[in-house]
Structure formats: structure tokens, C-alpha cells
Amino acid sequence: MARRLAGFLVLLLVVSICEAAFLFQPISDSHRSTALELFTPDHGSFKSLEETYEALRTFQILGIEKKPDLTATACRSISETVGSSSSTAKDLFYALKANSIAECKIDKKASKGIISRLKAAVSGASSLLDFYYSVGGLVLIKDQSSEADVHLADAEGVFRSVKAFSQSDGRWRYSSNNPESSAFAAGIALETHAGIVSLASSEIDQSLISTLKNDIIKLFDSIEKYDDGALYFDDKLVDGHEYQGPVSTTSSVLRGLTAFAAVTAENLNLPGDKILGLAKFFLGIGVPGDAKDFFNQIDSLACLESNRVSIPLILSFPSTVLSLTRKDSLKVGVSTVLGSEVPSLTVKLVGAFSSGSKDASLVESQELNFDKTSGLHILNDLPKSIDVGSYTFVFEIVLHEPKHEEVYFKGSQTKVPISVTGLIKIENSEIAVLDSDLGSIESQKKLDLAGKNAISLSANHLQKLRLSFQLTTPRGRSFKPHQAFLKLRHESKVEHIFVVGNSGKQFEIVLNFLGLVEKFFYLSGKYDMELTVGDAAMENSLLVAIGHIELDLPEAPEKAPRPPPQPVDPYSRYGPKAEITHIFRAPEKRPPQELSLAFLGLTILPLLGFLIGLLRLGVNLKNFPTKPLPATFAVLFHVGIGAVLLLYVFFWVKLDLFQTLKILGFLGGILVFVGHRILSHLAAASAKLKSA
Amino acid sequence: MGRTLSTKEDAGALFHSLRSAYAATPVNLKIIDLYVGFAIFTALIQVVYMAMVGSFPFNSFLSGVLSCVGTAVLAVCLRIQVNKENKEFKDLPPERAFADFVLCNLVLHLVIMNFLG
Numbered sequence: 031m032a033r034r035l036a037g038f039l040v041l042l043l044v045v046s047i048c049e050a051a052f053l054f055q056p057i058s059d060s061h062r063s064t065a066l067e068l069f070t071p072d073h074g075s076f077k078s079l080e081e082t083y084e085a086l087r088t089f090q091i092l093g094i095e096k097k098p099d100l101t102a103t104a105c106r107s108i109s110e111t112v113g114s115s116s117s118t119a120k121d122l123f124y125a126l127k128a129n130s131i132a133e134c135k136i137d138k139k140a141s142k143g144i145i146s147r148l149k150a151a152v153s154g155a156s157s158l159l160d161f162y163y164s165v166g167g168l169v170l171i172k173d174q175s176s177e178a179d180v181h182l183a184d185a186e187g188v189f190r191s192v193k194a195f196s197q198s199d200g201r202w203r204y205s206s207n208n209p210e211s212s213a214f215a216a217g218i219a220l221e222t223h224a225g226i227v228s229l230a231s232s233e234i235d236q237s238l239i240s241t242l243k244n245d246i247i248k249l250f251d252s253i254e255k256y257d258d259g260a261l262y263f264d265d266k267l268v269d270g271h272e273y274q275g276p277v278s279t280t281s282s283v284l285r286g287l288t289a290f291a292a293v294t295a296e297n298l299n300l301p302g303d304k305i306l307g308l309a310k311f312f313l314g315i316g317v318p319g320d321a322k323d324f325f326n327q328i329d330s331l332a333c334l335e336s337n338r339v340s341i342p343l344i345l346s347f348p349s350t351v352l353s354l355t356r357k358d359s360l361k362v363g364v365s366t367v368l369g370s371e372v373p374s375l376t377v378k379l380v381g382a383f384s385s386g387s388k389d390a391s392l393v394e395s396q397e398l399n400f401d402k403t404s405g406l407h408i409l410n411d412l413p414k415s416i417d418v419g420s421y422t423f424v425f426e427i428v429l430h431e432p433k434h435e436e437v438y439f440k441g442s443q444t445k446v447p448i449s450v451t452g453l454i455k456i457e458n459s460e461i462a463v464l465d466s467d468l469g470s471i472e473s474q475k476k477l478d479l480a481g482k483n484a485i486s487l488s489a490n491h492l493q494k495l496r497l498s499f500q501l502t503t504p505r506g507r508s509f510k511p512h513q514a515f516l517k518l519r520h521e522s523k524v525e526h527i528f529v530v531g532n533s534g535k536q537f538e539i540v541l542n543f544l545g546l547v548e549k550f551f552y553l554s555g556k557y558d559m560e561l562t563v564g565d566a567a568m569e570n571s572l573l574v575a576i577g578h579i580e581l582d583l584p585e586a587p588e589k590a591p592r593p594p595p596q597p598v599d600p601y602s603r604y605g606p607k608a609e610i611t612h613i614f615r616a617p618e619k620r621p622p623q624e625l626s627l628a629f630l631g632l633t634i635l636p637l638l639g640f641l642i643g644l645l646r647l648g649v650n651l652k653n654f655p656t657k658p659l660p661a662t663f664a665v666l667f668h669v670g671i672g673a674v675l676l677l678y679v680f681f682w683v684k685l686d687l688f689q690t691l692k693i694l695g696f697l698g699g700i701l702v703f704v705g706h707r708i709l710s711h712l713a714a715a716s717a718k719l720k721s722a
Numbered sequence: 723m724g725r726t727l728s729t730k731e732d733a734g735a736l737f738h739s740l741r742s743a744y745a746a747t748p749v750n751l752k753i754i755d756l757y758v759g760f761a762i763f764t765a766l767i768q769v770v771y772m773a774m775v776g777s778f779p780f781n782s783f784l785s786g787v788l789s790c791v792g793t794a795v796l797a798v799c800l801r802i803q804v805n806k807e808n809k810e811f812k813d814l815p816p817e818r819a820f821a822d823f824v825l826c827n828l829v830l831h832l833v834i835m836n837f838l839g
Contacts, residue, residue, distance in 0.1 A: 621775035629771045633764055640760035647752055674828055678835045687836060694832065705824070709817035716817075 055346050056369040057331065060317055062092050065328075068321045071100065079107060079124035084325040086131040091332045091368065096132075105134035112140050119151040119163040126170035141175040152188060157205035161192050162218045165225040172229065185230035189238055192222050200249030212265040214279040216249050220286025227293040239294055246287065250304060260314045261307030277315065281326035284308060288333040306441060309334050309342045309367055331367045342367055343427060343440045345377070348406070354418060354452035354504045355569060360409040362398060364427060372438070374430045376400070377407040380443060385420040392416060417505045418452040418567040452504040454511070454568045456480065459499035461559075461576065463489045466544060477576060479561065485577030491543045491584060497530070497561070497576075498538040508535040511565035516541075518557040518579075523596045526550065530561075543581065551593040552586035655711065663708040670701035754801040758794045765790035785837040792830045796823055 069085040076082040082104050111117045111125040151164035172180040195203045201211035202219040253261050263283050264276040318324045352358040377398045381391030392415040398407035427440040462474035475485050501509045514530040530539040558578050564571035655661050681690040768786045803811045803819035
């Protein structure tokens with residue numbers, strides 16, 4: 031297998047310029063501890079044989095000790111699956127895969143049964159996955175059992191059936207019904223083809239294998255790329271059910287490639303940087319949080335590492351930010367993708383360039399010292415030409431023994447962004463108020479920008495304010511920080527910010543208040559001054575309050591712009607408002623009760639007067655009918671009128687209009703009838719009297 | 723002097739003749755006149771009260787005054803219709819007029835009571 035893989039990866043020896051920066055960390059102890067966390071079995075056993083296999087394989091690759099109870103439970107489930115006659119090809123496949131690591135014994139009878147069942151599955155397979163599981167199972171049982179006679183009778187036929195699922199773009203379909211093709215299926219198909227070739231009793235036609243090679247090359251045409259040089263395979267997300275994700279897809283393709291390369295004698299002619307890009311992709315994942323992704327990452331890196339010909343070498347950097355103050359040294363580690371040992375080599379610093387500049391290298395080409403205790407290559411002192419700022423350092427690996435050149439793939443020059451920080455000296459800082467015309471200094475004060483300041487100045491609109499200081503890097507050069515601002519804040523919270531310009535090391539800002547009067551909205555009064563100097567490379571960035579200045583500006587004219595409204599304290603604007611107490615309408619002034627009562631009495635007086643007048647006139651009831659029937663009517667008539675008046679009193683006191691109308695309708699009806707009878711009786715009586 | 727005296731005498735003579743003429747009116751008409759006087763008086767007292775204390779519950783004042791005035795008006799109508807010397811209403815039996823008077827009064831007082839508040 032190693033020799034085959036040699037043919038496949040020998041192209042990686044061709045040194046190709048690697049343009050992108052390569053900052054990937056190899057597998058480390060954090061991976062191991064995460065693996066132990068992720069692959070904890072639920073109540074002692076995993077949910078499925080697939081997961082058992084993944085856990086065992088991951089532990090095997092990372093070199094984590096197998097726990098005996100884990101192995102025991104794995105063996106139990108394996109023997110269960112193997113012994114059961116209802117296990118599908120998929121179950122058998124994963125059981126055998128897990129067994130290849132757990133190494134439990136399978137008895138002869140069971141293995142015979144498995145072989146016959148899998149052979150039957152091969153003949154009866156219709157979809158890609160059926161072929162995969164059955165052929166894969168046969169390959170595994172061939173290694174594990176003592177049976178020598180595991181062959182595929184019609185290997186070429188099976189080969190062709192699997193090949194029938196391929197598409198012209200190098201991808202494979204899952205079955206003849208499903209038109210969707212994917213790179214994941216391509217990886218599975220390649221593994222299956224590799225299994226068929228290894229199980230074939232007679233040689234398979236070489237032309238068939240060549241067509242597979244072409245499919246692989248076409249598959250690699252669809253590879254996708256990240257900016258940092260990582261390459262990966264991904265399928266279109268058509269049906270969420272079938273979509274596997276870039277990690278699973280890429281690792282499936284890589285497994286298929288590795289398996290296929292192991293069985294063919296031919297050279298696959300794949301470009302070296304593609305393989306390196308795949309390694310970068312898997313290292314760039316970091317430490318995955320999902321068990322499946324973790325297994326895929328580790329398994330793929332093991333595929334890349336296990337070849338004995340070209341093992342990619344990775345440069346890793348414990349820190350890419352160096353501090354001149356602490357006298358940090360640049361440390362570089364070299365290892366394989368899984369963090370294993372590398373042969374003796376030297377790391378050379380080929381050049382260092384200032385970020386964004388295309389000038390010549392700032393340092394000469396030099397070798398880094400190898401420290402045996404830490405296993406790192408160290409550049410002890412940063413050259414004097416490296417000042418604070420960001421740089422791109424270019425490294426190269428030089429292997430000591432020529433024979434290692436065939437085994438390891440060291441890539442080409444690696445570019446790494448390195449930031450250097452340091453303490454910036456701030457000197458000669460002073461603030462002065464100058465007279466505008468003559469430029470003579472009215473008042474000048476020294477500032478200590480590192481400590482506290484409480485300067486108090488005053489100026490009017492005819493004067494200027496000058497602030498100046500010097501910035502020097504640790505190496506004595508001039509430094510231009512990202513931020514150098516002077517802020518003036520008025521008592522009413524209106525702020526103005528000015529950028530401090532520089533020429534070389536000297537930073538100076540002159541505020542001519544004559545020109546700034548309108549910008550300041552003619553606000554006179556006390557202004558607080560604040561200076562900000564900051565940069566990513568500056569370890570002592572500062573934001574200091576300098577003090578305050580009393581500004582005397584002229585009065586604002588009519589049309590002057592108003593200062594912008596300052597943000598209101600949100601609680602006062604959005605908080606609860608003052609409670610409104612409802613002011614009820616003041617009740618009208620009523621007259622004193624005695625007056626009202628007096629007038630009530632006075633109103634009764636005319637009624638009394640009427641009654642007395644009636645008596646004086648000599649009213650009598652002589653015309654009241656005497657006969658019983660008319661008398662009843664007459665009585666009822668008067669009672670009826672009285673009842674209606676009483677109803678009106680009730681209406682005023684208690685009832686509402688509708689109730690009153692209802693009762694009135696009722697009483698009115700009676701009254702009309704009765705009234706009609708008595709009045710017609712009276713009319714008849716008086717007519718009789720007149721005629722008589 | 724004689725003219726002023728005659729005016730005064732004339733006024734006195736006028737008054738006396740009115741009194742004697744009025745004494746000749748039938749009693750039922752006098753009852754009605756008395757009723758009208760009573761109603762107007764009541765109205766006047768209410769107006770005086772309002773003038774003193776202000777018109778705050780104006781609806782009450784209006785309903786009070788209008789009830790008095792309304793009933794007075796209805797009584798005057800009744801008097802016109804019942805008066806035998808009035809040729810226009812010769813054929814209208816006085817009972818009928820009285821029934822109208824009662825009915826209209828009841829309706830008026832319903833409205834007044836509603837407006838009284």
C-alpha cells in the first residue's frame with residue numbers, strides 16, 4: 031500500500047509556491063481532551079455500531095488508551111450483530127469495521143455465515159450504498175478471519191455496475207432512480223471500487239481503472255477554495271436529507287482516494303498543492319464540537335499522514351504578536367498534521383517585509399536556532415530593523431538529510447503575518463495659548479501625558495491654542511499612530527474633535543479660535559480637553575484628560591446655527607412621566623339652603639292664593655253626578671289624572687322615560703276611556719238641560 | 723287742572739267699569755282666570771329666584787318657567803273655547819275643550835318633567 035501511495039503522492043515533491051499564509055495548528059492535546067468528552071458512550075454503549083467504530087478509530091489515531099469496558103461493550107454489540115441473522119449489510123459492515131480496531135474474536139461458523147450473506151448482498155445490490163456496505167464488509171472479513179477464500183466471482187461485472195452510477199462531472203449518483211449526484215457518493219464509490227479490485231479473483235481490465243482515474247481528475251475540477259488556501263469538496267444543498275456538509279464530503283473523497291490509490295499500480299497524477307490544500311482545510315477546522323466532524327477530521331488527517339512517502343509538514347506559531355518591551359523571541363514549531371515527530375530540519379527566515387509595502391526585505395536570510403527542550407525553532411533577537419508595526423515574515427524548511435525529501439512534503443515558502451508591539455515614548459508635550467497676530471506665547475504649560483494633568487487655561491476668540499508632543503518608537507524612529515485626537519467638550523456636553531497632524535516625530539495641532547467661532551456655535555465657557563493617542567502596535571495607548579480651557583467667544587448673531595441637541599438621558603425621556611392628578615370641574619356655587627327653602631315656600635304661595643280664590647268664588651261640587659255609574663267614571667277620571675301626575679313625580683325621582691311612557695300609555699288609555707264617558711255624560715246632561 | 727283731574731277721574735271711572743263688567747262674567751271663566759293668574763305668579767317668583775342665585779341648572783329654570791307659562795297658555799285657550807260669547811267656538815262643546823286642555827297639560831308636564839333633570 032505504501033508503494034502505491036508513493037505513486038499517487040510523488041507529485042507532491044514538486045515544489046510549488048504556496049502564496050497564502052499558513053497558520054494552522056497541528057493536532058494537539060486539546061484535541062485529545064475534546065475527543066474524550068465528545069465520544070462518551072451513553073450508559074456504557076454507543077447508539078449504533080457506526081458511532082462505536084468512529085469512537086474507536088478516533089481514539090486509535092489520537093493514541094488515546096482504549097478503555098477495557100468500552101472494548102468489552104463494543105465486542106458484545108459486534109458479536110450480537112454478527113451472530114444475528116437479521117442484520118443488514120450495513121450493520122455487518124460497521125460491526126466488522128469496529129472489530130478491525132477492537133479485535134474481538136469471531137468464530138468460524140459466524141464468519142462463514144457473514145461471508146455468504148455478504149456475497150448474496152453483492153449479487154442482490156441495486157444502489158451504491160448496497161454495494162458499498164457489502165463489498166466493504168467482504169474486504170474487512172477477508173482481513174479479519176482465517177478464511178482465505180473471499181473472492182468476488184464476477185468482479186468486473188460488479189465494477190461495471192458501480193461505475194454505471196457515475197456522472198460525467200466526476201460525481202456519483204446513489205441509485206438509478208435518484209438523479210442527484212454528489213461528491214460524497216463519489217468518495218464512497220471510489221472506496222467500493224478499491225474493495226472490488228482487492229477482492230477480484232482475476233485481474234480487472236486496466237482500461238476500467240483508467241476511466242476511474244479520469245473521473246477522479248474530473249472530480250478534482252469541482253474542488254472549492256477558501257482564501258487561506260484550504261481546498262474542500264462540497265455538494266449543492268438540494269435536499270437537506272441527503273446533504274452531508276463540506277467536512278463529511280471532503281473526508282469521504284479523501285478516504286476513497288486513499289483506498290483507491292492503495293490498490294492501483296498507476297500514478298494518479300494529482301497536483302501536490304491540491305493535497306496540501308485538503309490538509310489545510312482539515313487543520314483549519316480547529317477542534318470541532320460535533321462527534322461526526324471530529325471523526326471525519328481525524329480520519330482524513332490520518333489518511334494524509336499514514337502515507338509513508340509525502341507527509342505534509344506544518345509550521346505552527348505559539349504567538350504571532352511579539353512585544354519589544356518583553357523582548358519576545360519568535361518561536362516556530364514544525365510537525366506533521368497529527369502532531370507527530372519530524373526528522374531533523376532547520377527553519378530559515380528568508381525575509382521580512384513591512385505590511386503593504388513591496389520594498390526589499392528588512393532582514394537578511396538567517397537560520398533559526400533549534401531548542402531541544404521545547405522542540406521549537408527560535409529567533410532569539412529580533413533584528414534592529416524590525417520596529418513596532420505589522421510585518422510579513424517568510425519562512426522556509428530545510429531538511430537535513432536528502433532521503434527525507436522523498437518522505438516528507440515541506441511545501442515552499444510560508445508567509446506569516448507577525449505583529450510587533452512596543453512602548454512608544456511620548457516626550458516634549460506642552461500646551462500653549464498664543465496671540466493670533468504676533469504668535470507670541472501668552473501662557474504655556476508643560477504636560478505629563480503619562481500621568482494626571484489639571485491644566486487650566488483661558489483664551490478669547492482672537493487667540494490660538496497649540497498642543498505639541500513627540501512620539502518615538504523603541505528603536506528611535508518616528509511613529510504615526512492610527513488615532514491622535516484632541517477633543518474639546520463644552521459644559522453643555524457639545525463636543526468637538528480635532529485630528530493631531532504630524533511631521534516626522536513632532537505632533538502638533540494649532541486651534542485658531544477666530545476661525546472656529548462658528549463651529550463652536552458661539553458657546554463660551556469652560557471646555558474640557560482630552561487627548562487620545564492609540565495604535566494596535568502601541569502598548570501604552572492613552573486617553574488622558576489634559577485639563578480645561580475657559581473660552582470667551584463673542585455673542586451669537588441672529589442667524590447663527592444652534593448647537594445640536596444633546597442626547598437626553600434616556601430614562602428622563604423614556605421613563606415614567608409625572609403623574610397627572612385630574613382636576614375636576616369645580617362645582618358651581620349653590621345658593622345657601624335657607625334661601626332656596628324660602629323660595630320654595632314662596633312658590634307654594636300662588637297655589638294657596640288660587641285655592642283661596644276658588645273658595646271666594648264659591649266653587650262647589652253640585653254638578654257631580656249622583657248616579658252610581660257616572661259617579662264611578664267621574665271618580666275614576668279624577669283618580670286617573672292624579673295617577674298620571676303621581677307617575678310624573680316618580681318619573682322625576684326614579685323612573686326613566688321609557689318606563690314612564692309604558693306606564694303612561696297604560697294609564698292614558700284608561701284615562702281617555704273614562705274621561706270620554708264622563709265628559710260625554712256631562713255634555714249630554716247639559717244639552718238636555720238647555721233643550722229643556 | 724280740570725284736565726288732570728278728569729284724567730284721574732277717567733282712570734278711576736275706567737277701573738270701576740272694568741270691575742263691574744268683570745263681575746258679570748260667568749264663574750267658570752273666573753276660575754280659569756284665577757288659574758292663569760296663579761300660573762303666571764309662580765313663573766314670576768321663579769324668575770326672581772333665578773335673578774338672585776344665578777341660572778346654574780338652566781334646564782331646571784327653563785322647565786319650571788315654561789311649565790307655568792305653558793299651562794297658562796293652555797288655560798287661556800280653554801277660556802276662549804268655553805266662552806259662550808265667542809261665536810267662533812259656538813259648536814264646540816265645553817267638555818270637549820276641557821278634555822283637550824287636560825290632555826295637552828299632561829303632555830306638557832311629561833315633557834317638563836323630562837327636561838327638569
